[in-house]
């Protein structure tokens with residue numbers, strides 16, 4: 001049984017008190033639901049006696065008022081409360097249907113709304129109280145499909161009555177097993193003992209020579225570079241355009257796609273275009289909240305989440321069709337990746353979250369920075385015990401801290417990053433903090449590479465890409 005964070009100790013905004021009570025009493029609601037379901041089915045022949053114009057608004061109004069009171073229900077029209085520990089996922093500011101995201105704060109509160117407890121931590125907490133966990137496996141582990149937004153405001157009860165469904169929780173369509181990828185990164189991850197990828201934050205310019213020059217030092221020592229997609233919610237040159245330049249220059253870029261900025265129409269079109277332009281590797285991200293970036297007034301999209309994005313791209317590749325079923329002439333040959341956060345405050349939940357991403361289609365995992373090998377080991381022991389390292393290649397995220405001040409800023413401002421005090425103190429005392437940051441990074445690399453199941457490293461050297469070569473050489477990974 002997973003050990004769950006207690007909703008009882010949560011910091012609860014007044015508006016969320018009943019919602020929190022419902023999560024704490026998820027077993028009660030489960031019993032109610034089990035009693036209510038046959039009644040709905042029983043009511044089916046009766047409601048057909050009345051005109052739809054009468055029954056629909058009436059049922060919708062009753063459902064809305066009850067569920068809004070107890071669950072802060074948003075009437076998405078595809079209710080999954082019985083699979084999410086009675087915590088409505090539509091209260092997540094990123095509308096994640098397969099959560100939590102990687103940005104949960106150290107106190108269990110939301111990355112986007114710091115005064116609200118993460119609804120997905122509540123969901124796991126509620127799910128642990130429900131009997132369906134013991135009887136049928138964890139329903140919260142069910143991979144949810146992209147939400148049909150045209151159902152917004154409609155009654156899920158009527159769906160159950162009309163379709164005689166046994167549960168409104170939809171599951172991701174299971175598609176055929178993936179073919180081996182022709183991506184060079186796939187080949188290296190399968191043939192090399194340590195594969196290196198690095199994060200590239202390209203300059204905002206229209207000059208291709210500057211874009212290629214900026215990546216040069218990374219390309220010399222790494223097997224592939226990730227090009228960020230509006231990292232941190234900030235406006236930058238697109239990942240697609242920079243990856244295209246890199247692919248045309250004979251490199252093997254990893255294009256990042258964030259669900260924050262585009263809906264499923266734009267994402268599928270962009271991914272297909274990327275494949276046509278020679279890009280094979282795609283890293284799927286839910287994306288940081290808008291509030292963290294330079295355009296807090298922008299509209300966050302979050303039509304998909306990381307898992308439903310993975311499923312969408314996998315369907316395009318393996319089934320040769322868009323999510324609508326419309327066929328694709330010459331399907332893309334994507335090598336699909338996803339992210340993980342080994343420092344997540346609930347490692348058990350994080351492992352299950354990655355398992356879902358792998359089930360959805362992730363073939364490689366690149367992690368957020370992890371500055372503490374002991375914390376990493378706790379997470380990775382669970383991860384390998386689950387056999388996930390055999391299902392997707394795992395690259396640990398590392399990077400140099402330029403100073404104690406920079407480390408403190410990262411810890412306070414980048415969601416999901418934890419940096420131990422001892423490490424910041426070590427930097428503070430150092431004569432040359434930049435050099436000390438590189439030494440720490442090399443020591444972390446050595447510690448991680450001693451662990452079985454690590455396929456490589458993902459190096460993130462924000463604003464100091466020139467240090468990647470030194471780190472790699474000092475760690476003895478390249479000459």
Ligand code: SF4
Nearest residue numbers: 092101110111118119
């Ligand atoms: S922390 Fe992430 S998953 Fe949790 S409620 Fe906030 S945005 Fe949603």
